[in-house]
Amino acid sequence: MNPGHIKKKIEEHNIRWIQLHFTDLFGRLRALHVSAEQFLEDTIWKNGIGFDGSSVGFSDVEKSDMIAIPDPSSFLILPHEEGEARVVADIRETPQKKFNGDPRTILKRALTIAARQGFDMVAISPEMEFYLLDEHTGTSQGINKKKGYFVPPPLDDAKEYRKELSELLIKSGYTVKYHHHETGKNQHEVEVFRLNAVGAADFCIYFKYLARELAFTYDLKITFMPKPFSNDAGNGMHAHIALYKKGVNAFYDEDDEYNLSQTARYFIGGILEHARGIAAIANPTVNSYKRLIPNFEAPIYVAWAKRNRSSLIRIPARKNIDVEIRNADPAANPYFLYAAFIHAGLDGIKKKIVYEPVEKNIYGMSAEELKHLNIERLPTNLMEALEELEKDTVIKKAIGKETAELFIDKKTREWNEYMTEVTDSDYLFYFNC
Numbered sequence: 001m002n003p004g005h006i007k008k009k010i011e012e013h014n015i016r017w018i019q020l021h022f023t024d025l026f027g028r029l030r031a032l033h034v035s036a037e038q039f040l041e042d043t044i045w046k047n048g049i050g051f052d053g054s055s056v057g058f059s060d061v062e063k064s065d066m067i068a069i070p071d072p073s074s075f076l077i078l079p080h081e082e083g084e085a086r087v088v089a090d091i092r093e094t095p096q097k098k099f100n101g102d103p104r105t106i107l108k109r110a111l112t113i114a115a116r117q118g119f120d121m122v123a124i125s126p127e128m129e130f131y132l133l134d135e136h137t138g139t140s141q142g143i144n145k146k147k148g149y150f151v152p153p154p155l156d157d158a159k160e161y162r163k164e165l166s167e168l169l170i171k172s173g174y175t176v177k178y179h180h181h182e183t184g185k186n187q188h189e190v191e192v193f194r195l196n197a198v199g200a201a202d203f204c205i206y207f208k209y210l211a212r213e214l215a216f217t218y219d220l221k222i223t224f225m226p227k228p229f230s231n232d233a234g235n236g237m238h239a240h241i242a243l244y245k246k247g248v249n250a251f252y253d254e255d256d257e258y259n260l261s262q263t264a265r266y267f268i269g270g271i272l273e274h275a276r277g278i279a280a281i282a283n284p285t286v287n288s289y290k291r292l293i294p295n296f297e298a299p300i301y302v303a304w305a306k307r308n309r310s311s312l313i314r315i316p317a318r319k320n321i322d323v324e325i326r327n328a329d330p331a332a333n334p335y336f337l338y339a340a341f342i343h344a345g346l347d348g349i350k351k352k353i354v355y356e357p358v359e360k361n362i363y364g365m366s367a368e369e370l371k372h373l374n375i376e377r378l379p380t381n382l383m384e385a386l387e388e389l390e391k392d393t394v395i396k397k398a399i400g401k402e403t404a405e406l407f408i409d410k411k412t413r414e415w416n417e418y419m420t421e422v423t424d425s426d427y428l429f430y431f432n433c
Contacts, residue, residue: 001072003072005072006072010036010040014083015084015085016036017034017035018034018085019032019087020032020034020070020089021206022091023104024057025103026284026331027333029208029209032049039087046069047067048069050068052064053091057410058101059101067095070087070088078172088205090104091105100402101406103201104335107335110339113342120244121196122241122243123242124195125194125200125322126192126203126237126239126240127236127237127238128224128237129224130222130223131184131188131229132161132222135221143186145232146184146232147185148181148184148186150180161214161215169192169210172206174203175192175193176192178191179191182233185232198335200334201338204334226288226291226331227287233297235329237332241322242320251263259319260321263349266348266354268323269352270344270347274395275378276379276392277388277392277394279327279378281337282327286382288329288331288382295363300377302378303357304355308359308361309326312325312326314326340395347394386411389404389408
């Protein structure tokens with residue numbers, strides 16, 4: 001969609017306000033409401049809208065002037081609002097100079113590198129998990145913890161919410177694959193069909209925005225927190241990914257026992273080789289590592305298999321093959337995450353990195369078996385993950401050296417602040433020691 005088409009849409013649908021969306025360093029949504037009259041002027045598409053980059057963590061105060069340039073292809077009429085639309089912005093230092101720390105620009109840069117290697121599309125299908133809570137009466141009263149997978153109504157008492165959310169997504173131009181109650185009590189999932197990588201990252205941000213807006217109208221609380229309850233399932237943000245060449249899935253080989261091409265196997269090898277470095281991006285909070293523990297279906301081991309859910313990567317049973325990477329959670333910045341996946345996978349293809357599949361339940365393996373099979377564990381806390389990211393030159397390059405250093409610095413401060421807090425658990429275990 002170009003600016004001319006958007007002008008027509010604005011006039012036809014009586015759009016009065018445009019929400020200009022972009023994300024900060026940590027993938028948090030930032031929004032600016034601009035009158036439709038401004039978007040009817042040609043200058044906004046070229047010159048954008050200025051803002052204070054230091055206030056969103058992009059820069060220091062002495063070089064804080066930045067510009068949000070709307071991307072016409074991202075325009076959509078908001079289905080839950082009257083007379084409002086949304087456009088996603090790319091961030092620049094000047095109208096002509098890209099800002100290298102802009103998450104969306106970083107992902108576009110990764111796609112350019114993939115295109116140079118012949119991959120004209122990176123297709124990603126995100127899975128979004130979340131909890132819905134009613135602070136007055138509670139929800140899903142008949143469901144036990146970790147027993148909610150695919151429960152039907154009336155036990156699944158949030159069906160109407162998910163249905164309306166899915167219908168709003170469809171009106172927004174997304175093709176919803178399905179929605180259902182997830183494993184945790186009060187936990188839910190919506191999955192959409194594949195999108196191009198930038199569109200998939202845009203979707204993740206839009207999904208969280210729309211889901212929160214709708215939850216407010218239902219008088220429900222919603223959380224995408226990785227591990228909101230200690231004894232129940234955590235929220236994941238799995239990603240199904242495949243590379244395409246001239247419209248053909250480069251990961252598919254009908255003659256292979258796994259239906260995987262050698263390109264796919266090398267790509268998997270690259271992801272696993274850099275998995276510990278990617279963890280800081282995929283699981284970027286202290287709370288994230290409370291999800292990555294045994295017996296809650298979240299992967300903790302660096303391995304792959306066809307259907308083995310104890311591994312980091314699995315290959316779903318479908319003809320249009322893709323690679324499902326399972327450790328990321330909704331706290332991740334999806335632009336950084338997908339850029340890291342692309343760079344890691346391309347590194348695997350370049351270096352012909354191969355890992356053999358592990359079909360046995362890894363949770364049940366002894367330390368000797370894990371060592372014999374060279375199966376590493378993902379980092380067990382945020383600080384360990386940040387140290388791995390610091391050492392991984394490929395993943396640091398994926399998001400840019402300066403951006404990576406800024407991310408590591410801010411997240412290290414977060415870790416240090418967390419470590420100074422005295423919690424109820426400290427009193428429980430140590431007060432009378």
